[in-house]
Structure formats: structure tokens, C-alpha cells
Amino acid sequence: MLENSFGHPPVLHAQNLYRSFGATTALNGVSLEISLGESLAIMGPSGSGKSTLLHALAGIELPDAGTLLLNLPGQPPLNVQELSDRARTKLRRGSFGFVFQSGLLIPELTAEENVAMSLMINGVPRAAAIAQADQALIALGLAGMEQRRMGQLSGGQMQRVAIARAQVTGAMVVFADEPTGALDSATGAEVLETLLDCTVGQGKSLVMVTHDPSVAAQCDRVVKLHDGQLISDSRRGTSVSGGDVR
Amino acid sequence: MNILHFAWLLGRPAKTRLAPQVLTVSAYALVSAVMLIVLGGAYSFTRFEAEAQGTYLPLAGFAVVLLIVPLMVLGSAAARLSARSNDRALSSLRLLGATGSQIRSVAILQASGTALVGALAGVLLYLACAPLASLISFQGSPIGTAIYLPVWVLVAAVFAVVGLSAISAAVGLRKLMITPLAVATRRSVPVPRWIRAAITVGSILVLSLLFTNLSQVAQSIAVVLIVILGGFGLGMLILNLVGPYLVSKVAQSKLKKAQTPQQLLAARMILENPAESWRQVSGVAMASFVAVIGGSGAAMMNATSAQEATNTWYDYLPADVLTGVLLTLAITFICVAASSAITQSASTLDNAELYSGLHRLGMDWGTMNAARVKSLMVPALAASIAFAIASTLLVLPLAGMAVIFSPLTVLTVIVAVLLGLVLVRISITVAEPARLLASRE
Ligand SMILES: Nc1ncnc2c1ncn2[C@@H]1O[C@H](COP(=O)(O)OP(=O)(O)O)[C@@H](O)[C@H]1O
Ligand SMILES: [Mg+2]
Numbered sequence: 001m002l003e004n005s006f007g008h009p010p011v012l013h014a015q016n017l018y019r020s021f022g023a024t025t026a027l028n029g030v031s032l033e034i035s036l037g038e039s040l041a042i043m044g045p046s047g048s049g050k051s052t053l054l055h056a057l058a059g060i061e062l063p064d065a066g067t068l069l070l071n072l073p074g075q076p077p078l079n080v081q082e083l084s085d086r087a088r089t090k091l092r093r094g095s096f097g098f099v100f101q102s103g104l105l106i107p108e109l110t111a112e113e114n115v116a117m118s119l120m121i122n123g124v125p126r127a128a129a130i131a132q133a134d135q136a137l138i139a140l141g142l143a144g145m146e147q148r149r150m151g152q153l154s155g156g157q158m159q160r161v162a163i164a165r166a167q168v169t170g171a172m173v174v175f176a177d178e179p180t181g182a183l184d185s186a187t188g189a190e191v192l193e194t195l196l197d198c199t200v201g202q203g204k205s206l207v208m209v210t211h212d213p214s215v216a217a218q219c220d221r222v223v224k225l226h227d228g229q230l231i232s233d234s235r236r237g238t239s240v241s242g243g244d245v246r
Numbered sequence: 247m248n249i250l251h252f253a254w255l256l257g258r259p260a261k262t263r264l265a266p267q268v269l270t271v272s273a274y275a276l277v278s279a280v281m282l283i284v285l286g287g288a289y290s291f292t293r294f295e296a297e298a299q300g301t302y303l304p305l306a307g308f309a310v311v312l313l314i315v316p317l318m319v320l321g322s323a324a325a326r327l328s329a330r331s332n333d334r335a336l337s338s339l340r341l342l343g344a345t346g347s348q349i350r351s352v353a354i355l356q357a358s359g360t361a362l363v364g365a366l367a368g369v370l371l372y373l374a375c376a377p378l379a380s381l382i383s384f385q386g387s388p389i390g391t392a393i394y395l396p397v398w399v400l401v402a403a404v405f406a407v408v409g410l411s412a413i414s415a416a417v418g419l420r421k422l423m424i425t426p427l428a429v430a431t432r433r434s435v436p437v438p439r440w441i442r443a444a445i446t447v448g449s450i451l452v453l454s455l456l457f458t459n460l461s462q463v464a465q466s467i468a469v470v471l472i473v474i475l476g477g478f479g480l481g482m483l484i485l486n487l488v489g490p491y492l493v494s495k496v497a498q499s500k501l502k503k504a505q506t507p508q509q510l511l512a513a514r515m516i517l518e519n520p521a522e523s524w525r526q527v528s529g530v531a532m533a534s535f536v537a538v539i540g541g542s543g544a545a546m547m548n549a550t551s552a553q554e555a556t557n558t559w560y561d562y563l564p565a566d567v568l569t570g571v572l573l574t575l576a577i578t579f580i581c582v583a584a585s586s587a588i589t590q591s592a593s594t595l596d597n598a599e600l601y602s603g604l605h606r607l608g609m610d611w612g613t614m615n616a617a618r619v620k621s622l623m624v625p626a627l628a629a630s631i632a633f634a635i636a637s638t639l640l641v642l643p644l645a646g647m648a649v650i651f652s653p654l655t656v657l658t659v660i661v662a663v664l665l666g667l668v669l670v671r672i673s674i675t676v677a678e679p680a681r682l683l684a685s686r687e
Contacts, residue, residue, distance in 0.1 A: 055606075058606075060606050086610075089605070089608050089609075089610055090608070091608075092606070092607065092608035093607065093608025093609065094608070096608070098606065098607050100603060100606075102599070102603070104600060104603035104604060104606075104607065106511070106514075106600065106604070107518075107600075108511070108514040108515050108517075108518045109510070109511070109514050113510060113514070117507055117510070117511075117609075118607070118608075120506070120507045120510070121507050121608065121609055121610075121613060125505065126504065126505050126510065165607075
């Protein structure tokens with residue numbers, strides 16, 4: 001496999017992903033390589049297949065056709081589309097982090113418990129999980145809010161809790177779907193900065209769906225989708241158009 | 247016409263809401279069938295000699311009254327579930343400019359329609375079960391064809407179920423806020439603590455006085471009955487006041503000890519609304535109460551009558567009381583199981599987005615389900631154990647005698663309660679997030 005400028009084979013390598021829902025073709029032959037330590041923004045009009053692509057890359061839903069190779073540092077390569085549902089669930093909780101627009105925080109739990117939960121489902125004992133969660137929350141500027149419930153936090157604070165949860169397991173790839181979509185622009189900018197710090201800032205990869213050009217501009221690389229096809233792929237400073245990028 | 251049309255649009259069978267609809271209809275069918283069988287059994291008592299009727303009919307009446315509470319709980323749970331499964335449709339009706347009362351009429355009509363279908367199915371179920379129920383024996387002989395009620399009773403029962411469900415739909419809807427944006431559960435206002443404490447202490451005093459004097463007044467069976475019924479009423483009052491407190495105490499201790507994700511989640515889910523947790527399992531507490539007090543009563547009568555056979559209807563009373571207690575337990579648990587299934591399904595549907603999201607984040611469906619199950623079974627077990635102990639203490643002389651003189655009766659009642667808990671546990675598998683949410687997509 002090709003080594004890229006980051007000195008490691010692509011952490012995710014998707015080839016010819018197809019996915020349709022009835023008559024709708026959401027992904028129409030998408031190929032994409034994602035390097036370790038890079039931030040990638042997926043852009044495109046509503047309904048162009050951004051979320052479907054993110055779900056396929058993260059092993060949430062399998063594509064109808066195509067292959068997805070995962071190459072995490074220190075681990076043997078993995079054909080994601082060959083894994084069972086259970087194995088993919090395990091893969092997601094152990095190796096990936098997620099930040100979604102709605103946060104998906106459990107309202108009954110406190111902030112620290114929400115973060116600790118992602119460690120606990122990986123088998124970390126509760127006390128250790130809570131201690132690590134507190135550290136992560138404090139590092140993200142949420143000191144003193146560890147015991148708060150979700151209803152007692154602002155939208156930006158909740159997204160920080162979600163980021164802490166995505167980060168605390170040490171997952172090398174973080175997926176985000178419109179993470180700032182529900183926030184005002186100032187809060188959104190702060191949350192984005194935190195997200196970048198916690199991912200590419202620590203050598204991890206970030207794959208982020210966004211429709212906001214100013215958010216995309218902060219990423220190393222931007223791909224554009226249209227009707228389920230990649231129509232452009234540009235790195236900061238350079239631009240390669242025409243879809244197939246290999 | 248307009249409202250009828252909307253009610254039909256929302257209530258007609260549809261693939262997307264099949265699970266909640268099947269659940270609601272079967273719940274109504276179950277309750278109607280059970281109610282008809284109990285009525286049939288009660289009705290069959292009218293063939294006994296007058297003196298026996300004087301004892302049997304009030305007891306049967308009591309059993310029928312007992313049914314009304316779980317039926318109302320079940321009806322309001324069913325109404326809430328059907329409102330939930332239509333939440334988007336109801337909200338968009340609101341958005342289209344329908345007034346709150348129009349929406350309420352639509353929802354009530356729809357609930358009544360569902361109840362009507364359920365009640366009719368219940369009549370069929372009753373007819374199907376009647377041959378089996380006719381084998382149950384009172385006064386030494388099986389009920390037989392007396393289990394078949396006159397047609398007018400069947401018609402009246404269908405109307406009663408539909409009427410009760412409409413009322414409880416209205417009550418259930420008061421707890422829901424239907425705004426143009428969403429349907430949400432309104433938080434109920436808790437009873438102030440000091441009122442709760444005062445009523446509890448007062449009731450416990452009255453109850454203990456009653457029961458400590460029981461041995462002196464026990465000569466007359468009527469007095470025993472009044473004491474048991476009165477005690478039961480007061481007991482229900484106490485348990486609805488103490489229950490939420492008990493549940494939150496148990497959940498707090500579970501929270502401290504929680505090690506796994508499901509333990510932590512379950513404890514927090516209970517603590518989120520202990521009163522609601524309690525409401526779901528209060529039937530189990532009631533069953534424990536019936537089991538201990540009714541069971542002890544039956545055992546004691548059994549022990550005394552074994553010594554002096556009188557060759558009258560009275561000889562059959564102890565065994566018949568035990569039969570009645572067991573039937574009451576069965577009915578109570580069936581109702582609790584059905585309403586748990588419904589309430590849990592509604593709550594799974596409520597949290598559909600969160601649960602699917604957590605699954606995306608890598609949480610197993612099994613973990614989420616285990617948390618839900620625990621959040622119901624922990625209060626259920628707590629209710630069952632606590633109220634079994636409390637009622638045993640209340641009737642200690644009676645219960646002590648029962649264990650010594652009629653251990654088999656006591657054992658039977660305990661096994662019945664355990665089976666009931668198993669039934670409740672099995673019933674909530676319908677609310678498994680993986681199953682319920684998958685069928686929705
Ligand atoms: N679960 C689904 N069922 C049916 N159609 C779907 C589903 N998910 C996505 N689609 C369709 O696939 C297309 C792409 O959807 P999506 O990836 O969510 O777009 P985006 O995130 O870019 O807005 C849309 O036309 C959408 O309607
Ligand atoms: Mg999307």
C-alpha cells in the first residue's frame with residue numbers, strides 16, 4: 001500500500017462504495033483514502049449522501065457494494081465490510097469516536113458519567129473511567145460541571161462533553177456529522193477549535209460532515225459530494241477536481 | 247366528520263406503527279377477557295345457597311373492584327403509547343392549526359376505536375378460555391356452564407372497556423403536552439413530603455391497631471373480611487405514598503454500587519422519576535399485599551376448619567379463598583405485565599433517536615436492553631420484597647400461624663408471586679430496543 005506524506009498507510013481506504021435506498025442512490029461509487037492525523041471535511045448539498053458516506057466509513061451501515069479497509073497503527077489491517085454487526089459495534093466503541101449534531105448524550109446521566117460510559121462499555125472499571133472522564137472534561141474547560149445533567153448544560157457545553165467522550169477512549173479516528181450545526185457561529189467556532197485540538201492536534205484523524213464553508217476551511221482537506229459521487233478533493237492550498245482521487 | 251376522519255387516519259392499521267398497535271389491542275383484549283372470566287366466576291356464585299352467597303359475593307365483588315385499578319393504569323398506558331406512536335402526526339395536526347381540544351378528541355376517539363377492537367377480541371378470547379375457566383372449582387364443584395355470561399353482560403362489558411379507555415385516554419393525555427413541535431410528557435407535581443409522612447404514620451397506626459385486635463374479633467368471618475378489605479385499602483394508600491421513596495432509596499444504593507454500564511444506567515433511569523418507576527410496579531406491591539394477607543387468611547381458615555368439619559358450605563371456604571387469592575394474583579400480574587410491556591414500549595419509542603444513536607456510538611443493544619430491564623425489575627423486586635415483609639409484619643400472628651399450620655398454602659402463594667415476577671420479566675421483552683426500533687424503520 002502507498003505510504004503518504006504522513007508516513008503511514010491510509011487509516012481508512014474506501015473503494016467504490018455503493019449504497020441505495022429504494023430508488024435513491026445515496027452513494028454512487030465513492031473511493032476515498034483518509035490518512036492518519038489529517039482532518040477531512042465532507043461537503044455537499046443536502047441529500048448528496050454525506051451522512052451515508054460517514055456511516056459507511058465508520059462501519060455503522062454497510063454499503064451495498066465496495067470495500068473498506070481499516071489500517072490502525074499497531075493493528076493488523078481489517079476488512080470492515082466482512083465484519084458481523086456485533087464485531088462492527090465493538091470496532092466502533094473501541095477504535096472510533098463520534099460527535100453528532102444532536103450530541104446523543106444520555107439525559108439521565110451526569111456529564112462525567114456520559115463520558116465515562118464510553119470507557120465502561122469498553123470494560124474500564126467505573127472508578128477509573130470516572131477519573132479519566134473528569135480529566136478529559138477539565139481539559140476541555142468544563143471544570144466544575146462534571147456532576148451536571150445534560151439539561152443543565154448549554155449547547156456548546158454539551159458538544160464539548162460529546163467531544164470528551166469521543167476522545168477519552170484514545171480512538172485514532174473521530175467521525176463528526178455537523179458537530180456545529182445546532183450552535184451559533186461563535187460557539188460553533190469554539191467547539192470546532194476544541195474538536196480539532198482533540199483530534200488532529202493529537203495525531204488522530206477527523207472525518208467531519210459539514211455544510212459550512214468556514215468550518216470546512218479549517219480542515220486539511222475538503223471533499224465535495226454531489227448525487228452520491230465525489231466531485232472534488234482539495235487539500236489546503238491545492239485543488240484536485242474530477243472525482244476519482246487515488 | 248373531520249375529527250373522525252383524522253382519528254381513522256391516525257388509528258388505522260399501518261406498518262410503521264404495527265408493534266404499538268398490536269400491543270395496545272392485545273392489552274385491551276387481555277383485560278376484557280380476564281374481566282369477563284372474573285365476572286363469569288362471580289356470576290356463578292349466585293347459584294350457591296343464600297348464606298354462602300352472603301360471603302362469596304362480596305369477595306367476588308372485591309376481586310372485580312381490584313381489577314379496575316390495573317385496568318385504568320393499563321388503559322392510560324395504552325392511550326399514551328398510541329399518542330406516542332402518532333406523536334409526529336399529532337404534532338403536525340397542531341402545526342396545521344388544529345386546536346388542543348380537537349387533537350384531544352382525535353386521540354380519545356382513536357384510543358376508543360383501538361379499545362373497541364381490543365374488547366371485541368377480548369370477548370372472543372373469553373369464549374375461547376371459558377372451557378378452561380369452567381374447570382375452576384368453588385364450593386366443591388366446577389363452575390361449569392355458569393361461566394358463560396348472558397349476552398347483555400358481554401355487550402355491557404365491551405361498552406365499559408371502551409368507556410373506561412376513553413376516560414383514561416383523557417387522563418393520560420393530560421399528562422402529555424402536544425405542541426406543534428413535539429409531544430412531551432408533563433412532569434407530575436409530587437405530593438409534599440410532610441403530607442406524605444403524616445398520612446403514612448397515621449395509616450400505619452390504624453392498621454396495626456386493627457390487626458393486633460384481629461384475634462379478638464376473628465370469631466365473625468364478616469369482621470375478618472371487613473378488616474382485610476379495610477386493611478387492604480389503607481395498605482394501598484400507604485404503598486402509594488411510601489413506594490416512590492422506597493424506590494428512590496433502593497436506586498440510590500444501586501447507583502453507589504454500580505460497576506457495569508447497564509447497572510449505572512438502570513439506577514439513573516429509576517432516579518430520573520422514582521414516582522413513575524413506582525407507578526409501573528405498584529401492582530406488584532399490591533399483589534404481595536394480597537398474597538400475604540389473603541394467603542395467611544386462607545391458611546388460617548384452612549387450619550381451623552380442618553379441626554371441625556361442619557358439613558356446610560363453610561367447609562369449602564378456606565380452599566375457595568385460596569383459589570380466589572391465586573386468581574387475584576394471576577389477574578394482577580397479567581395486568582402488571584401488560585402495562586409494563588406497554589409502558590416500556592412507549593419509553594423505548596420515546597428514546598428511539600437516543601438508542602439508535604448510542605448503537606451508532608458502539609453501545610450494544612444488549613447493554614441498553616439490560617439497563618431497561620433492570621430499571622423495571624429492580625423496583626419490582628424491591629416492591630415485592632418490601633411489601634411482603636411489611637404485610638407479614640402487619641399480620642404477624644396470622645402469618646406465623648399460617649406458616650406453622652398450613653405451610654403448603656404459604657408455599658403456594660409464594661410460588662405464585664415468583665411466577666408473577668417471571669411473567670412481568672418476560673412481558674417486557676416486547677420493548678427490546680433492537681426489535682422495536684428495527685421494526686419501525
Ligand atoms: N435510511 C434511509 N432510508 C431511505 N433513504 C435514505 C436513508 N438514509 C438516507 N437516505 C436518502 O439517501 C440520500 C442521501 O442521504 P444523506 O446521506 O443523509 O444526505 P446528506 O447527509 O448529504 O444530507 C437522500 O436522498 C436520503 O433521502
Ligand atoms: Mg446528513
